[in-house]
Amino acid sequence: MKTISATSKRRLLNLICVIVGTMMLYRGLINLTQYPGNWERILLGPIFLGGVYGIYLMYRRKRIGFWIFTALNFLVGIWFIYILEDIWSHHVLPHIVFSAIFLPFYCDMEPGSGRLGQFLGKSGRRLVNIEIITRLIIALPWLHKLVNRLIIDGLVSIVRTRPHPWSTVHDYVSWRGLTDRNWSARHMPPTDAPHSGKPAPKDLAALFSRGTRPQAHCPKSTLLFPTFAQYLTDGFIRTVSDQSDPDFFKKNTSNHQIDLCPLYGRTVEQTQVLRVNNPQRQDFGKLKSQMIGDEEFAPYLFLNGKPDPQFTTLDEPLGLDDILKQCNSSDPKIKNHAILRRDHLFAFGGDRVNSVPQASMLNTLLLREHNRLAGEFVTRNPEWDDDRVFETARNVVIVEFIKIVVEEYINHIAPLRLPLMADPSIAWQAPWNKPNWITTEFSLLYRWHSLIPDTVTWGGSDYPVELTFMNNLPLINGGMLQGFLDMSAQKAGALGPFNTNKSLVERIEVPSIEQGRACQLQSFVNYQGYIQRTPPASFAELSSDPAVVQLLDTLYDGRIEDMDYYIGLFAEDRIENSPLPQTILTMVAIDAFSQALTNPLLSEHVFNSETFSDYGWEQLRGVSCLADLLARNSSASPEQLRDVHMTRRDWRFK
């Protein structure tokens, strides 16, 4: 519930009061008027109407209303079971649900001032906080599904549905703006306000630089969390940043889908070169791979110091230029390290996968899963050709990945005890089920570089983070399983101000501020209105860190209304029980659900065993976290699988 804005939560409670109140009123009146002479029925009328009074009090935000409603609700159940001798099961569950629906709002209601009021207030708080409600909801799959739907639907409905009226091509509505997805979409129209009075991006970089401060760690996340976030976003957030393109920062090369292009390539031609050519039957549908020791990895991109010609169609890895320059360095140390890194780059579908060994590690796992599934399909479906095997394995792997996105990754981010489920049916009739289009705001809010620690440990050796850039050797030397265990055993950095590694500040944070300006994004304060939150009135309301307040106050001359969107996102305090601040969390949730659950493979007439085959259907049902895929594609023991997680073992809900 904490992910819903206060205004939406108020509206949701009002709506529930109206719906449940109307039902109770209707039933009260029916019992009073439609059973002449039947006193057992007539007396039930006032009990229902008393329940309506309880709901009215909750509508007025009085906690006592919850207790009146719950007591009378309980009485209705007893009355039906013992006096009207109706079947008990008809009444127990619905009446628990009716009361349970109001529980998440209990803390927002006012306690009574008397002793009874205070006692009930405390008891209710305990009731709200205890895990029993969560367990109860989980134990009733239909209820879990219903609550899951309500939460996801409520979140996505905070903002207007796609298509957004504007994109970065024009600052007014135009046909090109509505259809050409090479330009990034935008949630809010561009601002006319000139940027000249605002602080220079280089000065604002001070908000991200750690300086001499020690690195802050995230209390909730292991390094597996940013590893996954980076891999996920590299697949569909793809802003053009090459300054030789006159429209850099505004254009993108995204397919706007979770399509696993880091594994399969962005285009048909790229997919083709990643697949085994003219395969023997046992290799039907497989992606090219090599064995290093007894482990399967993608093939290398370079052969004998030259790009392997079979892979020229692939996008060149981002940052390759730097490595190639260093390969000619006069300093033998730099030169040898660069040559080693170059020769161990993998031929991957995505140009950003080689950027750090963590991302290569995830792609390797998915590559193995694809090839394993392809092998199974060949055995089980002798009539299938190479393409059918490939396409079906690809369908399964993409949906497995989306399940992990929702059921492991989003659940890690969410401050909720109740696990959310990847239930595709939520989107089938939803008004927000519209074609995806990545926005420029999304590309900025997802830049979580402060999660990256200064040092990353691989196989017992500590690497300063900059020595891991485009360096797959730690992964290859230690093996994939060890990589997952290592990433799960380390703390992620804390997302927020003064915490980005210096190697990433100039390279990423400064251009990010520039991107916001180039796209004429409205201020952070204006975006608060868009997501239905009350904007902070001062920097002190945004952040509890005096250093942040002082810095921003000075740079923006005390005017929070001028603060750049990107700056506000990362200056804001993190919320309890989540690794993220509220605005990022809300906007991630909106876009994550409305873009993941609208995947064509999850649509109503596609999401069935015919699309995935019986075996594939069963396989994708067995996946909800990375450890499930590791169990199939590594030699991990059950103990090791338990050690693979995005949430730190020492973390507890507050």
Ligand code: HEM
């Ligand atoms: C050590 C780890 C990381 C490195 C070396 C790295 C590197 C980079 C670089 C060089 C860029 C700029 C790309 C360009 O100029 O086109 C970038 C952008 C970006 N990074 Fe990272 N990154 C890392 C971790 C992360 C993490 C943990 C996230 C979390 C989600 C993330 C999300 C993004 C996003 C969303 C962008 C913008 C992409 C776009 O709009 O095209 N990165 N990163």
